[in-house]
Amino acid sequence: MEVVAINEGQSLIRMENVSTAILKNIFLHVKKGEIITLIGSSGAGKSSLLMLLNRLNDPDEGTITYRGQDVNSYDIPALRKSIGMVLQSSSLFDGTVEDNLAYGPKIFNEWDEKMGEELLQNVQLPTSYLQRPVDELSGGEQQRVAFARTLANRPDILLLDEVTSAVDLKNVELIEDFLSRIVPERVQAILMVTHDVAQARRLGNRTIFMDQGKIVEEGKTSDLFANPQTEQLQYFLKE
Amino acid sequence: MAPEISNLSMFFLIFFVLIPVSLSYIYALGLSGSIVWSSFRGIVQLFLIGYVLTYLFSLSPPIGISIMLAVMIAVASLHASKKGQGIPFVRVIIFGIIVGIALLILAMWLGFDMIDFQPDQVIPMSGMVIGNSMVAIGLALERMKSEFRESRGKIVAALALGAQPQQASTILIRKIVKAAMIPNVDGLKTVGLVQLPGMMTGLILGGVPPIEAIRYQIVISLSIFTSVSLAAMVATIIFYRFFFNKQMQLAEMKNDEA
Numbered sequence: 001m002e003v004v005a006i007n008e009g010q011s012l013i014r015m016e017n018v019s020t021a022i023l024k025n026i027f028l029h030v031k032k033g034e035i036i037t038l039i040g041s042s043g044a045g046k047s048s049l050l051m052l053l054n055r056l057n058d059p060d061e062g063t064i065t066y067r068g069q070d071v072n073s074y075d076i077p078a079l080r081k082s083i084g085m086v087l088q089s090s091s092l093f094d095g096t097v098e099d100n101l102a103y104g105p106k107i108f109n110e111w112d113e114k115m116g117e118e119l120l121q122n123v124q125l126p127t128s129y130l131q132r133p134v135d136e137l138s139g140g141e142q143q144r145v146a147f148a149r150t151l152a153n154r155p156d157i158l159l160l161d162e163v164t165s166a167v168d169l170k171n172v173e174l175i176e177d178f179l180s181r182i183v184p185e186r187v188q189a190i191l192m193v194t195h196d197v198a199q200a201r202r203l204g205n206r207t208i209f210m211d212q213g214k215i216v217e218e219g220k221t222s223d224l225f226a227n228p229q230t231e232q233l234q235y236f237l238k239e
Numbered sequence: 240m241a242p243e244i245s246n247l248s249m250f251f252l253i254f255f256v257l258i259p260v261s262l263s264y265i266y267a268l269g270l271s272g273s274i275v276w277s278s279f280r281g282i283v284q285l286f287l288i289g290y291v292l293t294y295l296f297s298l299s300p301p302i303g304i305s306i307m308l309a310v311m312i313a314v315a316s317l318h319a320s321k322k323g324q325g326i327p328f329v330r331v332i333i334f335g336i337i338v339g340i341a342l343l344i345l346a347m348w349l350g351f352d353m354i355d356f357q358p359d360q361v362i363p364m365s366g367m368v369i370g371n372s373m374v375a376i377g378l379a380l381e382r383m384k385s386e387f388r389e390s391r392g393k394i395v396a397a398l399a400l401g402a403q404p405q406q407a408s409t410i411l412i413r414k415i416v417k418a419a420m421i422p423n424v425d426g427l428k429t430v431g432l433v434q435l436p437g438m439m440t441g442l443i444l445g446g447v448p449p450i451e452a453i454r455y456q457i458v459i460s461l462s463i464f465t466s467v468s469l470a471a472m473v474a475t476i477i478f479y480r481f482f483f484n485k486q487m488q489l490a491e492m493k494n495d496e497a
């Protein structure tokens with residue numbers, strides 16, 4: 001199945017034959033420097049897959065390794081910090097934008113007030129927003145605060161679940177630009193779930209198409225879109 | 240001297256039962272049976288407790304008090320633990336929490352010389368502390384279930400950022416303790432203005448001058464405030480962990496709907 005030759009030294013995440021109640025026999029290999037986009041219809045299991053990597057859930061079968069070691073061997077909070085996830089529903093904590101940004105870093109005693117402004121710039125929000133209560137923000141703004149909140153933890157790998165679905169086009173472009181600039185220096189790899197097929201195409205080096213809990217097709221993003229192999233993907237792209 | 244209600248007068252209480260029964264009949268509420276049954280049951284329970292208390296008051300204080308407190312706390316824990324079905328050792332834990340609170344409050348009463356170590360003082364006063372702690376724990380358990388459901392997203396977000404379950408539940412603990420305190424804060428604001436608290440009423444009927452009765456009422460109101468806040472806090476701090484599994488994930492909740 002793998003088209004690209006694997007350089008073991010660069011291997012970050014490996015899922016081997018992973019199954020849960022929802023996912024079936026998932027094989028996935030994430031290498032340093034990759035932006036992988038995940039597409040598929042609603043209920044395909046995209047969010048469920050990301051949650052396994054952040055250990056918000058565990059597989060019933062199969063193994064997941066991170067930097068060559070079983071994920072079970074890592075301290076769970078440390079692993080969740082290192083493989084940071086932005087959840088599909090932003091679920092901000094009550095309080096100000098700054099309270100939200102500081103939440104993760106404070107757990108690990110890494111919060112520095114200077115971080116706030118830069119984080120907001122990363123997600124295209126004005127720095128004056130730091131002291132605003134989050135329940136006064138628009139949906140798209142809340143989504144970006146949730147994204148910045150995960151960035152605040154300085155993750156090595158980013159798992160993004162629909163982080164720009166409520167954001168306006170101009171800002172989506174700027175955020176996409178930011179994402180492609182941070183790999184691989186600031187973040188070593190990104191796995192991004194998106195309903196926006198054009199976005200998956202623009203941002204991905206590699207794309208995975210899921211359906212009914214399975215990985216149906218995967219490959220270099222340009223190949224996958226130019227030449228979809230399965231009927232399911234052809235049908236999905238036509239919609 | 241306390242006034243007495245004669246047997247004949249007590250007999251006329253039948254009217255106090257007949258009125259709701261006939262209303263239930265007229266409006267077809269279908270409650271006649273349960274009104275009669277619960278009135279009967281209430282009467283029998285109170286008569287029994289009257290005799291039991293008479294007997295306990297006649298024992299030496301340490302024995303009478305210990306027996307009665309143990310029984311009250313056991314019944315209270317059984318009752319409060321219904322809200323926590325599925326949680327391991329829930330009865331034992333709640334029993335422990337209430338014992339701790341009752342003893343703490345009792346120690347303060349005795350230590351500050353507010354009451355004497357006599358069954359007729361300790362038992363009714365502790366009864367109120369125990370009863371209110373029971374209600375507070377039950378409410379905390381219920382609220383915890385609903386908060387864990389409603390704030391699921393926030394808890395998961397906190398975990399995803401690397402929070403330990405204990406850190407992630409701080410969000411809820413604050414809410415739950417606050418919810419337990421608010422009725423007491425509100426109650427204290429209107430105490431005595433809207434209706435006289437039960438204990439004060441009892442003391443006044445028993446012939447205690449109002450200015451004395453309020454002293455007891457102040458002691459008990461503030462003691463209840465303390466015990467209710469403590470009960471809600473301790474219960475939440477102990478029980479939050481049963482909503483998580485060992486992998487620091489939200490456990491699938493059984494008996495989700497109560």
Ligand SMILES: Nc1ncnc2c1ncn2[C@@H]1O[C@H](COP(=O)(O)OP(=O)(O)OP(=O)(O)O)[C@@H](O)[C@H]1O
Pocket residue numbers: 022040041042043044045046047048049088
């Ligand atoms: N907590 C849960 N308990 C039981 N089933 C769940 C749970 N969460 C999701 N599912 C089910 O698992 C399947 C996959 O869900 P998942 O959220 O992974 O899909 P998705 O690909 O992310 O969909 P979407 O694009 O709508 O976000 C769905 O059928 C969903 O109903």
Ligand SMILES: [Mg+2]
Pocket residue numbers: 046047048088161
């Ligand atoms: Mg999803």
